Amino acid sequence: MLPMVDLKVQYQTLKAEIDEALAQALIESQFILGPNVKAFEEEVATYLGVTHTVGVASGTDALHLALIAAGIGEGDEVITTPFTFIATAEAICYVGAHPVFVDIDEKTFNIDTRQVEAAITPKTRAILPVHLFGQGADMSDLEAIAAKHNLLIIEDCAQSFGAEISDRKAGALGFAGCFSFFPSKNLGCYGDGGLIATSSDQAAAHLRVLRDHGSWKRYHHSELGFNSRLDELQAVILRIKLKYIDKYNRARQRIAQRYSAALAELPNCIPPYEEKDRTHVYHQYTVLSPYRDEIISALAANKIASAIYYPIPLHRQVVFQQECAGVNLPVSEQVAAQCFSLPIFPEMSDQQVDRVLEVIRSTLLGKV
Template structure:
């Protein structure tokens, strides 16, 4: 079996340091907002090149608290992509705002900057691009547009830890960035975890208060907050893995580029790198008219595959009423043909060739 991601092989490579760090944390018994959380926040901020990084309980919470800290509220609109996991839009709803979906670029699958301006209304407060599959959205165009219209730029970096745009790391360009550390992510823990980044000390302080029941001082509550603190044990794991993030990104890029080489001439549309930033390949996603046949053949060969994402958000039942009549043809077309192949830093060239051979046998057969 070749899985989508092999967490076991990665764990075994860093097992000694992971196990030692967890045991030390257990001995210290400082489990909530302990020293490893504080250390990870500092190390992550240094790695990304941002002034402030605040650990929270999940990537979804990172989005939620970033929007809340930015003052996004009921009656506001936030422009985002329809081709993403629902957490992006859920977080907008959590603060009472309305997600406004804009179609995607047909090559990168990220939100299309050329289509954003037409969606701006007097109620628009922010643009929330998603760095999908590990490729940065076109932040130069989006940043310029936000500046021109007085809008906040908030980055969804759930899939892009380690990616850069023009030499600047994702999560450091907007007013706030939101990261996920779900186990399968490029930087993943062994449960849920998230991070909010910002250059603004006031924003960082708001996130810290919001994550801890609206409290700066114990039993003194200035606002209604949440219970969304990064777990100390997860911070131990993230500190170990953070040391290897460059190596992990290089491993993913090696796998992706070999896939693209092997699948050339098969008719599959392989991932496009626009050259504006570094794609870190959280997923390796192709487009094919024969998706079902390819996935069936892979399954029969003991190889995993997946579809991210089969239904664009504007077509989801939960948004059916407000998006009635909305047509976003590029997102709809991509969703109907996309599929992702196994990718992880430790994947061997032999495994990549095995996967590619099955795909090619269907598409060229």
């Protein structure tokens, strides 16, 4: 089976380095907030061009803690996209705030910035864009709207490690940038992990307290916090993979170009759209086709995986049924009905890409 992402093949290429570094960390045995977490935080801060980063237990926690540090709470509203993983909206709800979903742009599938201002109310405190599938949302528009209405921006960068938006790294533009290191992410660890980037000294200090049981000094607790620290052994792996992230992202871009050049020649298939001022790091390679079901079945018959991100936009999820009664977001619904994602990972060979393309080509040409 050709998988969506082949973590086994990546481990084989890094095995010697990872095994040695893990063995060393086991010998040192500083398992909680040890030297690798600290070093990783510094290395990522330099990479992103921010003053601070705070490692936490997951991307979901990164969003949750960032919202608390932003002072967002009960009854506040946060504008976000319905076309994302549930965690984006879950985090907003965890602090007692309400997600206000704004429809997406039909080409990039990111939040449609032209519709954001109409969603602002006196309760709106923040905008939470998701840099979906590895391409940044339109941050210049969002920064202008946020400045005009005195709102904070919290970026969900779970899918966009290393992506650039007008020469700045995703996660370095808002009040906070929230990352996930879930294994299949562009920068993934071997379990759960996350991180918040911020250039606010105050927010960084607060986040360090929040992730460690509300304590600023051992057994001194200034508020209720969480057990949400980035694991030391995960930091060991992340430090190694961080060295290769640009190479990995370039490999993803090359595969995406190969896919797009071929798919652009086919009927009934729209390859991903790339904005000119952004680098797309292709966490997912996502296509639109009215023949999605046929293509997915043909791929499966040829032992090729595919996935639908996302089949149901958040405003249509049962969990938001009451909150979103009467909400209509037609673009996200149309995209959800036709989108599907193809295998993409840095080590994917040209032959594997061609295998995928051949199945799609014969399925779509059989329809005309």
